[in-house]
Amino acid sequence: MRFLPRIARKLCLPVLVLATLFTPVAMAKQPAPDILLTMTEGQHKLSDYQGQVVYLDFWASWCKPCQRSFPWMNAMQNKYAERGFTIIAINVDAERDLADQFLAKLPADFPVAFDPEGKAPALYRVPGMPTSYLIDHTGQLRLAHQGFHVHKQDQYEQEIVTLIEEMESSK
Amino acid sequence: MKRKALYVSVLIALSQLGGCASLGVQPWERDLLAKDEMALGAEGIDLGLDDHIYFSKEATSGGRSFAGGGCGCN
Amino acid sequence: MQLSNKGSIATALAGATCALLGQSPAHAETETSMLKDWKFDTAILYYGETDRVSLAEGVISATKTNDDDSIFNVKLVLDTLTGASANGAVAQPTVQTFSRPSGKDSYQVAAGETPLDDTFRDTRVQLASSWMQPFADTWRGTAGFNVSKEYDYMSLGVNGLLEKDLFQRNTTLSAGLSYQFDSIDPVGGKPTPLSSMMIPADYDDEFEDEGEGEDDDHGSGNNSGEDKTTLDMLFGVTQVINRRMLMQFNYGLSLVDGYTTDPYKVLSVINTNGVTQDLIYENRPDTRTKHSFFWQTKYAMDNGVVDLSYRFATDDWDINSHTIDSRLRFNLSDNSYIQPHVRYYQQSAADFYQPYLNQSDELPMYASADYRVGEMAAYTLGLKYGRKLDNGHEWAVRAEYYQQDPKNAGFAQPGVLADLDLYPSVKAVILQFNYHF
Numbered sequence: 209m210r211f212l213p214r215i216a217r218k219l220c221l222p223v224l225v226l227a228t229l230f231t232p233v234a235m236a237k238q239p240a241p242d243i244l245l246t247m248t249e250g251q252h253k254l255s256d257y258q259g260q261v262v263y264l265d266f267w268a269s270w271c272k273p274c275q276r277s278f279p280w281m282n283a284m285q286n287k288y289a290e291r292g293f294t295i296i297a298i299n300v301d302a303e304r305d306l307a308d309q310f311l312a313k314l315p316a317d318f319p320v321a322f323d324p325e326g327k328a329p330a331l332y333r334v335p336g337m338p339t340s341y342l343i344d345h346t347g348q349l350r351l352a353h354q355g356f357h358v359h360k361q362d363q364y365e366q367e368i369v370t371l372i373e374e375m376e377s378s379k
Numbered sequence: 380m381k382r383k384a385l386y387v388s389v390l391i392a393l394s395q396l397g398g399c400a401s402l403g404v405q406p407w408e409r410d411l412l413a414k415d416e417m418a419l420g421a422e423g424i425d426l427g428l429d430d431h432i433y434f435s436k437e438a439t440s441g442g443r444s445f446a447g448g449g450c451g452c453n
Numbered sequence: 454m455q456l457s458n459k460g461s462i463a464t465a466l467a468g469a470t471c472a473l474l475g476q477s478p479a480h481a482e483t484e485t486s487m488l489k490d491w492k493f494d495t496a497i498l499y500y501g502e503t504d505r506v507s508l509a510e511g512v513i514s515a516t517k518t519n520d521d522d523s524i525f526n527v528k529l530v531l532d533t534l535t536g537a538s539a540n541g542a543v544a545q546p547t548v549q550t551f552s553r554p555s556g557k558d559s560y561q562v563a564a565g566e567t568p569l570d571d572t573f574r575d576t577r578v579q580l581a582s583s584w585m586q587p588f589a590d591t592w593r594g595t596a597g598f599n600v601s602k603e604y605d606y607m608s609l610g611v612n613g614l615l616e617k618d619l620f621q622r623n624t625t626l627s628a629g630l631s632y633q634f635d636s637i638d639p640v641g642g643k644p645t646p647l648s649s650m651m652i653p654a655d656y657d658d659e660f661e662d663e664g665e666g667e668d669d670d671h672g673s674g675n676n677s678g679e680d681k682t683t684l685d686m687l688f689g690v691t692q693v694i695n696r697r698m699l700m701q702f703n704y705g706l707s708l709v710d711g712y713t714t715d716p717y718k719v720l721s722v723i724n725t726n727g728v729t730q731d732l733i734y735e736n737r738p739d740t741r742t743k744h745s746f747f748w749q750t751k752y753a754m755d756n757g758v759v760d761l762s763y764r765f766a767t768d769d770w771d772i773n774s775h776t777i778d779s780r781l782r783f784n785l786s787d788n789s790y791i792q793p794h795v796r797y798y799q800q801s802a803a804d805f806y807q808p809y810l811n812q813s814d815e816l817p818m819y820a821s822a823d824y825r826v827g828e829m830a831a832y833t834l835g836l837k838y839g840r841k842l843d844n845g846h847e848w849a850v851r852a853e854y855y856q857q858d859p860k861n862a863g864f865a866q867p868g869v870l871a872d873l874d875l876y877p878s879v880k881a882v883i884l885q886f887n888y889h890f
Binding site: 402403404405406408409410411412414416417419421422423424425427428431432433436437438439441442443444 | 494495496498500508510512514528530532614620621622623624627629685687689691692693694695696697699701703705707743745746747749751753758760762764766768770772774776780782798800803825826829831837851855857879883885887
């Protein structure tokens, strides 16, 4: 079966060239709209996390790429939490049960908020599942990406590190 | 003539499907559509076996394709 | 690329590039059943007609979903067919004798019975594979091939499908193309169209002379095989209507070129009293252009799914058909369901269809008495029960009843044919077991 991926990779070259035209994820600096975060242990606001670098992730139990993002988000949380970084994952399932079942199978090491009415994704105009936003320590939205692509994990991590270093150098 | 009328009605149906902005859901509202059983080609094995039977017993075959639907993830 | 915009938060979309498919193990994540990337679907099916054909079929399909959401599928199908099928001749009030396809042997059909050729025995192996690749965020391309081999038949095909999502993936446009090459090498050679079926002189099964090398094949035709190519085009629109409902519309165009005749089918040539005087091999046009319009909708209920589809097809053989198919899934619990299935099919006769030929008439250019290109209605009633196990595997059983009712499209039944059933129903049961893991 080994040879098949290689064939596919060859076929993909022109596609790759095309895709690079779409890749950038930077966005104009703007304040991240504040949202209410309903977590298992109580209510918080996104603005409570100002002063930290926040990776705000919108996910749903029925979204397959979201499943792939969880192990990586756990790794990032464990690696960078002590440097003033946190992931906040907002679940948009209409049924809380399904979110809980997902979390039982793929436990999260980071704060998870539940938004069954979809208020936060509507405010952020989330274009697809999952979508994540990087917010710097001053509460400015800096980056966004739609989808979770395993082969871009290093790039995602580098983006986080850049904002952490920016925060550290400003102190 | 009859055929022409058919084409026209098909065109109208198509334009209504594609152009109407009120149709559809937000990306975070695909919980039901994302279910395996909601895929157009769900039970693909059954459909394939049925196709084989009907292909060899009837004069018409095909027409179905498995495009679209799903979770609308990436 | 800096995106500045007023108020709203626009995300620059990350393009779906081709993943590094043979990814290094450094990225391998802990495997849970949820993240399992290989899935297998298997099924065995039994199809049995009363007194006619029976079919046993097995399927193994393996699907791998990669990290970039590309999907690889490979499917193997094995089936074996035995039993009798209508040879096209009309029933007679007397015993009839027919040549077997090999031309070296013959079989008899009792008075009043629809002539069935019980020689059919075939094994088919089919292999199909496809690769679906998402790209540029809202596009998907699929490429596939299939190969299938039977004793007297070989089929090769390639296909491609391009899909584009629009309006936040609420609309999907698709365009597909497939090319199929079929080659048939009939047992005993291809019969000369509209030539008489030669009945071996000595009707004696036991003293059949196997050693004789001469080619006394049926219809004194030639031994070369025949080819057929089929080019299919499919254009589709899929639209999400609301949170519960999804709709699809497809238009399909199919161009068939080559040998479409069934080399094992004959027509009776009758006199004015309805008595068979001769048996001649059928002949069909060597092109066929088909159009199909397919509409499907799916609706998610709180405890199930409604799946309804309708297909209208029309072609230049003058066969028009209507198919309505509905499956209603009712979830009995979180991990089990029942699903009734109802299908209704109706077709008009091909313009060259005739249940028999009149001796007094001139031979037409094309003629077939195969009831499958005649006027017909058919229905299927079925029930499926499925269950998901604690380990995530699923099994299901399906039982269906299928009946075909050929109809008289306005042909007379002169003389002795008046009291005979020229359009007998075909009744079949379908039993299937599925296992998914």
